Amino acid sequence: MATTSLYVGTAQSRVDGPAKVTGAAKYAAEYTAPDLAYGVVVSSAITKGRITAIDAAAAQAVPGVIKVLTHENRPRTAWLDYNYRDQVAPPGSPFRALGGPEIVYGGQPVALVVAESFELARYGASLVRVTYAEDVPNTDLEKNREAAYVPPKKRSGIKPPPDPRGDAEGALERAPVRVRQSYKQAMEHHNPMEPHASTVVWQGEGKLTVHDKIQGVNNTQAYICSVFNLKPEDVRVISPYIGGGFGSGLRPQYQLFLAVAAALDLKRSVRVVLTRDQMFTFGYRPETLQTVALGADAEGRLQALTHDAIAGTSTFEDYQETVVNWSGLLYHCPNVRLDYKLAKIDTYTPADMRAPGAVTGVYALEVAMDELAYATGVDPMTLRLRNYAERDEGEGKDFTSKALRACYEEGAARFGWERRSMAPRSMREGRELVGWGMATGVWEAYMMKSSASARLTPDGRLALACSTADLGTGTYTILTQIGADALGLPIERVTTRLGDTALPEAPLAGGSWTAASSGSAVQSACRSVAEQVFGFARRMDDSPLANADFAHVTFAGGEIRLGSDPSRKVSLADAIRAGGVEAVEATETVKPSMLNNLRYSAYTHSAVFVEVKVDEDLGVVRVTRVVSAVAAGRILNLKTARSQIMGGVVMGIGAALEEESMLDHTLGRIMNHNFGEYHVPVNADIHDIDVLFVEEHDDKVSPMGVKGLGEIGIVGAAAAVANAVFHATGKRVRELPITIDKLLG
Structure with missing residues (x-):
């Protein structure tokens, strides 16, 4: 069966959009x-x-x-x-x-x-x-540093830090250039x-x-x-x-x-x-205290890396994230030691918040890399290319694919990075200091076990169903596109149902795995329907497809056509009627390849370039331009994919400059528990965000070659903003969010 990509890979508007703007969608x-x-x-x-x-x-x-x-x-x-x-x-x-x-x-x-x-x-x-x-109450994480502990039981699905490799401490002492700094990520609520x-x-x-x-x-x-x-x-x-x-x-x-x-x-x-x-009063991104130490030669080649993190958790649960592991896989380094601990405080249990752990850990690593760039006098992007990791050295595995090098190069070209002067405070426009910063983004590319059903009726309508959710990410739309292409139907003839336990079981929507998981399940269910319909078509009296092989036919325009001779065809409606059934149905379940999981590491990657303008007198920071170059395998919908990256970048800007749940440690209460005082980016804060998708083929990560986009847009964004602020002002703020008082203080 050959398939045409009339819809998959194109920019399609949300099929659920009319229901949302007319009020037909119920919450x-x-x-x-x-x-x-x-x-x-x-x-x-x-x-x-x-x-x-x-x-x-x-x-x-x-x-x-x-x-x-x-x-x-x-x-x-x-x-x-x-x-x-x-x-x-x-x-x-x-x-x-x-x-x-x-x-x-x-x-x-x-x-x-x-x-x-x-x-x-x-x-x-x-x-x-x-x-x-x-x-x-005891809510001050700083005061609980000494009480931090390695969680005795690892959270399911969260990899503990890998074992040390080499002699990180010794290599750090011997390194000609050393950077050791502490970083802090504030508590954030999802809102x-x-x-x-x-x-x-x-x-x-x-x-x-x-x-x-x-x-x-x-x-x-x-x-x-x-x-x-x-x-x-x-x-x-x-x-x-x-x-x-x-x-x-x-x-x-x-x-x-x-x-x-x-x-x-x-x-x-x-x-x-x-x-x-x-x-x-419930889950949040936990406040995290981190220390990163980098040792390098005079040209910036990493010789040693250590990354330590302490995160807050509740007194009644050990909430865990993957915070430090990213530092062991993003760059080539022979000597690495990573450590992650928890400290119990009198708050509710934290919760996964968009790219949990990566937003936090990659921020510290990528700011430290920027500090190393200045310590060695090497351009920040050149430094990252000089330390490019061809394999996942933390796991000792090859990547299913990795087009991060192209992200750096294409993103830098789009941004105009070659025009950047290295010295801080060397670029300005009028009363504003101009800063250009960049950072790397990374997130795991998952696929989960998922089921979906497909039902094709003689009137040429296809109904798809699975129990996963659409958070506004575009899941309704991409599944509809996949079904339309699989059976050669106009997209308006396809409907998708989600979010109901009466439907085939699919994983919850999270981790950027929905497209790879439920998308592959829909594709599999549609293929089963196609095989049944093709069987009916072959058995028809005087069928033009009587001797055809399923591998050599194409579903297009509501018909089954022989690839070598499109004039030999049977309509889907005729085939279903010939089969004597009211509808052709199939429910299929897909699973990730255990062999590939054992042999390979799968990640999405990005390179984020940011321009900020800072009022020299008032310390007001504006993010005026962002270029996010993303390698995420096959892109199913250019429009919804771009929206996902833009949304992640906006949240990254919020983390960098605005978002902070403020605990009064005397009362143990969050004081800015409303939209008047908990600041999130608004339209006036957001300017030009340019998203480009780097070509990346991956035949191992999932049957559709999809990696997912929900998280990667936010990872690295806050670090790129922080690095741009330093380039503009010459002042390194190592505590997020970077507010006016920290710049002027």
């Missing part, structure tokens, strides 16, 4: 149900201690308030949740609200007020009085536009339909069944649209637990929606 808090009740969460006023009393009498007395749930009357749940099939997001036991009187983090839910209307529930919540015995919400519809007899803001409906279903001891067939989870997630929706959040508990207790439908303030 978790927009589903209704008969007799729907509304729950409002009461958050703790302290960070650490115990509840000594809860007075809910005033709230319970309000007409229309149904019940106030607390740790004293919460419905019973399973003691253990070992059956929870957590697919990625951090594994472990997610915090159970109302589990007891202990308060272990600021904003912890202490009650749920359920009422006949949202307004009544909110009013009732304001009347709940909680008395506490308060302890002194998607849609707040977390769950609408639990009571279907009677313990059966539930759950509309949850989640990046993987199977994750929510498994969690509910495990914690509440329910059967999977009694819990259907639906989440076709998500208003942004960035990783906050990988793991079920506490509003789901509360909504399900209330629905089961009251035997009626319940909706719980978190406020923007409460969106700051």
